[in-house]
Amino acid sequence: MKKFDYIIVGAGSAGCVLANKLGADRAKSILVLEAGPADRDIMIHIPAGVYRAWRDPKINWNYIAEPDEGVDNRGIDCPRGRVVGGSSSINSMVYMRGHPLDYDRWASEHGLSDWSYAHCLPYFKAGETSDRGADTWRGASGPLGVSKGSYDNPLYDAFLDAGDQAGQGRSDDLNGFNPEGVARFDATRWNGRRCSAAVAHLRPALARGNVSLITRAQVAAIDFDGTRAKGVTYWHKGKKHSAEAAEIILSGGAINSPQLLMLAGIGPADELARHNIPCRVDLPGVGRNLMDHPTIILQFESLKRYPIHRINHPLRKGMAGAWWLFTRKGAAASNIWEAGGLVRSNADTPYPNLQYHFGPMGFEYHGDKITVNQGFTFHVDLLRPRSRGAVTLNSADPMDKPLIKFNYFKNQADLRELSEGIGMVRDLVSQKAFGGLAGDELSTSGAAQSPDTIADWVRKNSETDFHPSGTCKMGDGPEAVTDDEGRVHGVEALRVVDASLMPMIPSGNLNAPTQLIASKIADRITGTPPPAPIHARFAFQA
Secondary structure, eight states: OOEEEEEEEOOSHHHHHHHHHHTTSTTSOEEEEOSSOOSOOHHHHSGGGHHHHHTOGGGBOOEEOOOBGGGTTBOOEEOOBOSTTGGGGTSOOEEOOOOHHHHHHHHHHSSOGGGSHHHHHHHHHHHEEETTOOSSSOOBSSSEEEEEOOOOOHHHHHHHHHHHHTTSOBOSOTTTTOOSEEEEOEESEETTEEOOHIIIIIHHHHHTSSEEEESSEEEEEEEEETTEEEEEEEEETTEEEEEEEEEEEEOSHHHHHHHHHHHTTEEOHHHHHHTTOOOSEEOTTTTOSBBOOEEEEEEEEESSOOGGGGTTSHHHHHHHHHHHHHHSOSGGGOOSOOEEEEEOSSTTSSSOOEEEEEESSEEEEETTEEEEESEEEEEEEESSOOOOBEEEOSOSOTTSOOEEEOOTTSSHHHHHHHHHHHHHHHHHHTSGGGTTTEEEEOSGGGGOOSHHHHHHHHHHHOEEOSOOBOTTOBSSSTTOOBOTTOBBTTSBSEEEOSGGGOSSOOSSOSHHHHHHHHHHHHHHHHTOOOOOOOOOOOGGGO
């Protein structure tokens, strides 16, 4: 049996970054195990194929969260990428670091002194090539291609102007000097193609020859020698295999990583006993602290018909695809959610607590198919929920999906704040900028007008915005699962490196923060000195 220096479980946002940085030392051997297939499907790489990608059962874990009292006892679909690139291959490509104060709170409230934004900013800069160019806040020589939204549609302009007019603020770059207000988003899109973590990091890592990737390889167990993790057992092509390494790194994400720990006997003792799993380490925090961004979707009629509204026609769809194939431009090169914002729902919140995603079209779902209507759409996310959920085991069988319970709105303040977002969107759409453009509120939210009916509508219609995190949190406190380097407490040679480490969910999409975590911890693993902190100034500090 070949022994590797590192085994990385999961080729998602974190796993790809780890493979690239750890594999930079050609003397090291790395095995990456991915449960899903290779990322060959063309719909992964066409930005406008996002809706096809995240609903495709062939590249998705297809999780459904348990019925939740806070959302009218509904089960919530929870898609996660099961493909090379992980969720970075099926997400909406929005590149959002989060608010600087998120990371400062990681440092001040969770014992993570070198995870402040000043310590993280050099990694964000080094990780990206932004088409905005390099400055104090942005990088222009990293592996991840990041481009500003540029698809031409008057509804984007109306949205930005309306944000100004409504007093909600406006930013030139939410990842730069002013991380508050409405703005054109950045996307992990380069030369008209999705730039997933696999494209940016794993492909160059594999080209070096010291990184091996096995797809359709589902890990069933972490193997131990006493308290030391020595390898993994995995299924591949119907057969059970084993591999050993000096260090095992779980990068399966906030759902799969805690499941693997519990199957290995690392987790809450009572949960392990329920499934007759011998307790190796009683770590109460494994699977706990589940955070997500609950979202609501509001649609409005567009009084003007734009080319994107005609995309349902097979001929137009074919023309858009052909134009993309030859030029990497046009509607198919857009990830749709090219604008949005980070805003405050009330004066009491210290920094933005809601996020908009704005798209210049309406959507109708018909099973697995989506059609576009003559409208425009807002997603409104609650950024810092107080409610916490959990990931637990369904059984001791590693092939069984774990149980996911979000506990949305268990804290009523979450419901109140997300409900406030409806009024903010309506105020924005009522501004002069949308005059002659905005018609009726098409979503069923239009019937909800009083505070009680709005809150009831939010409960009955909230969904996930696909950002589960926090289930193996790093830091201090009784529920900490790892130290600040992702090393699992109570055992040796085992780390978790993915979004499950987040002690608090960042205020924005999680792909960029997840890659940050992997990049910082990779330097810890290799002993690479960290870059000097960058103490940048921000508009909110003025």
